[in-house]
Amino acid sequence: MKNYLIYFEQEGSCGYTIGCGYVTYEYQAESDDDVRQHIFKLLQTDYSSLESKVDFVCFYEVSERKEIEVDKLYRQIEDNRQRLNDRAELERLEKRIKLLKEKM
Numbered sequence: 001m002k003n004y005l006i007y008f009e010q011e012g013s014c015g016y017t018i019g020c021g022y023v024t025y026e027y028q029a030e031s032d033d034d035v036r037q038h039i040f041k042l043l044q045t046d047y048s049s050l051e052s053k054v055d056f057v058c059f060y061e062v063s064e065r066k067e068i069e070v071d072k073l074y075r076q077i078e079d080n081r082q083r084l085n086d087r088a089e090l091e092r093l094e095k096r097i098k099l100l101k102e103k104m
Contacts, residue, residue: 001028002061004035008047009056027059035059 006025025042029035039057047054 001030003028003063003065004059004061006035006039006042006059007057008042008054010053011055032059032061 004027
């Protein structure tokens with residue numbers, strides 16, 4: 001079995017039919033033709049009405065799935081923010097000390 005991502009795109013703004021213009025599906029199949037048949041079935045069943053009609057469909061064969069440790073990335077973002085805040089606070093204090101020394 002091969003892994004695929006199927007991408008559906010619909011013109012317009014966010015709505016109840018397909019979300020905000022696009023949706024992706026993970027799918028496992030033996031061949032590209034199997035994926036095409038699955039897409040055809042989805043178009044017949046889920047996207048056949050005028051409101052839900054899609055404008056573009058493509059699919060990708062995925063050779064490898066790699067996960068990202070999102071929690072770790074958010075911790076790094078927060079650490080970077082904290083360092084920037086600490087640096088800004090240090091600069092503010094240094095300016096304050098300089099002003100106080102000038103007044104003495």
